[in-house]
Amino acid sequence: SYVLTQPPSMSVAPGQTASITCGGNNIGGRTVHWYRQKSGQAPVLVIYYDSDRPSGIPERFSGSNSGSTATLTISRVEAGDEADYFCQVWDSLSDHPIFGGGTKLTVL
Amino acid sequence: QVQLQESGPGLVKPSQTLSLTCTVSGDSISNPNHYWSWIRQHPGKGLEWIGYIFYSGTAFYNPALKSRVAISVDTSKNQFSLNVTSVTAADSAVYYCATITLGRYSTSRWFDPWGRGTLVTVSS
Numbered sequence: 001s002y003v004l005t006q007p008p009s010m011s012v013a014p015g016q017t018a019s020i021t022c023g024g025n026n027i028g029g030r031t032v033h034w035y036r037q038k039s040g041q042a043p044v045l046v047i048y049y050d051s052d053r054p055s056g057i058p059e060r061f062s063g064s065n066s067g068s069t070a071t072l073t074i075s076r077v078e079a080g081d082e083a084d085y086f087c088q089v090w091d092s093l094s095d096h097p098i099f100g101g102g103t104k105l106t107v108l
Numbered sequence: 109q110v111q112l113q114e115s116g117p118g119l120v121k122p123s124q125t126l127s128l129t130c131t132v133s134g135d136s137i138s139n140p141n142h143y144w145s146w147i148r149q150h151p152g153k154g155l156e157w158i159g160y161i162f163y164s165g166t167a168f169y170n171p172a173l174k175s176r177v178a179i180s181v182d183t184s185k186n187q188f189s190l191n192v193t194s195v196t197a198a199d200s201a202v203y204y205c206a207t208i209t210l211g212r213y214s215t216s217r218w219f220d221p222w223g224r225g226t227l228v229t230v231s232s
Contacts, residue, residue: 030215031211031216033218035155042204042223043155043204043222044221044222045221048211048216048218049211049216086155090215092214099155099157101154102154
């Protein structure tokens, strides 16, 4: 079955840029979506269709997807961006979703 | 604005059936552009997809849980429900309901919005 691989954790200083990766075999041929989950809260969609932002999500959040890696980029990181981030694709063969294991982003 | 709210017992005894309901507001559960899904999250762990259902009643399940899971829909109440039979401590988790939006392509489907989640503990 298809597997999405994320680094378990990463840290970044306020004001810097965080790049959270999601690896998968030819993931560039799939559409990737990203979720933010703050502590004790439900996940929230932050990027869909690789790089589109839902209304209400700051422009600091952007996404890209090519080759074997999709990337969620958070520019000018703020303390409030500290959260777990999950990537997700949809497997058309089995017709079900696949989630990455999640990356815990710590803002120093 | 679409909102989802989970409801059901927070404590279930081992071997019994876990039953949860998700009430949808701000959208019709008969919307053909959406599926309706259940996801769970064990403490400190990632997201585990349980299954999803279309308003017609057609459902798809995680193969790992399929033998114990059933999802149903009640269009008259704008609700969908989850049953998990023969529960054990391993079924203790936060359970979320969420809307799956059908994108332009069959591979473009994402979850938005999510309910707030409900913690279910399996214990005697």
